[in-house]
């Protein structure tokens with residue numbers, strides 16, 4: 001690594017994880033994540049509680065990231081911060097902290113879009129091959145479901161998106177109906193491993209083009225379970241693995257149908273996965289199978305970079321640092337996804 005590679009502090013606070021990471025060039029020196037347990041008892045993220053927890057966590061998390069990286073704050077070249085999309089109160093904690101630190105240290109701020117960062121996590125140097133441009137990226141998280149055509153680090157075209165709920169919400173809602181806990185994705189994933197994925201069938205949505213919809217299957221699952229519970233009080237308990245496996249299979253089928261179509265229509269066979277739902281073992285297997293079935297080269301992030309983390313913010317910051325793209329201090333965060341990202 002050249003001696004002068006910039007040292008970037010990345011900070012992520014868009015939802016319920018407070019995270020700080022240090023990267024030197026593309027090399028990761030630390031990546032600290034404080035997940036907020038408080039939301040579990042409410043079955044979902046409570047925005048006001050999230051911003052309060054970020055306030056408590058942000059200083060110790062940044063401090064921990066610097067210590068683990070063995071970097072002094074005076075050695076930092078810049079701070080990369082998630083500007084949006086996300087919960088405004090949570091974003092404000094990260095952005096305000098960043099402004100203060102940038103002023104104190106006299107170093108620039110780099111704005112990062114959270115969704116762009118999920119896709120750029122593939123470029124963190126882990127000794128693994130990186131996708132070749134242009135590549136398709138299926139970004140699936142608790143808030144978003146998108147197929148992107150990525151022609152360069154910051155040249156991303158939105159080919160398809162969800163018209164209602166995100167894939168992660170479908171996982172979380174399934175778990176909520178079954179009273180499994182929050183976040184539901186990992187719990188469904190675990191149960192699905194011991195269930196029969198073909199025990200139950202739920203209808204696939206008929207949505208035009210490369211867009212997605214997940215509200216329909218959420219509702220059909222809810223009605224199906226409600227009707228079965230009328231006949232047998234223990235229906236969920238007795239069939240939870242089969243229910244989880246069948247819903248997981250359906251969500252993956254929906255995701256894969258449009259991804260295959262996007263690959264056919266664009267002729268692009270470099271295919272990547274990103275976002276929290278890319279931790280799902282069934283989805284990872286389905287994408288990897290595409291190598292044999294469709295001649296794809298596939299790229300799946302290591303587990304620690306699937307859900308929200310600041311290393312992905314720092315890598316996006318690194319590519320902007322190279323371009324000299326910095327932000328004036330009077331910026332405000334944004335809550336909604338920007339259509340052209």
Ligand code: KG4
Nearest residue numbers: 141142143168185186276277279280307308
């Ligand atoms: O990217 P992320 O950490 O936060 C957002 O930006 O939304 O994604 C969180 C989502 C949640 O809906 C969670 O249930 C889901 O990712 N998730 C999973 C798995 N691990 C996390 N969904 C399915 N299977 C998993 N193993």
Ligand code: ZN
Nearest residue numbers: 141276307308
């Ligand atoms: Zn995310």
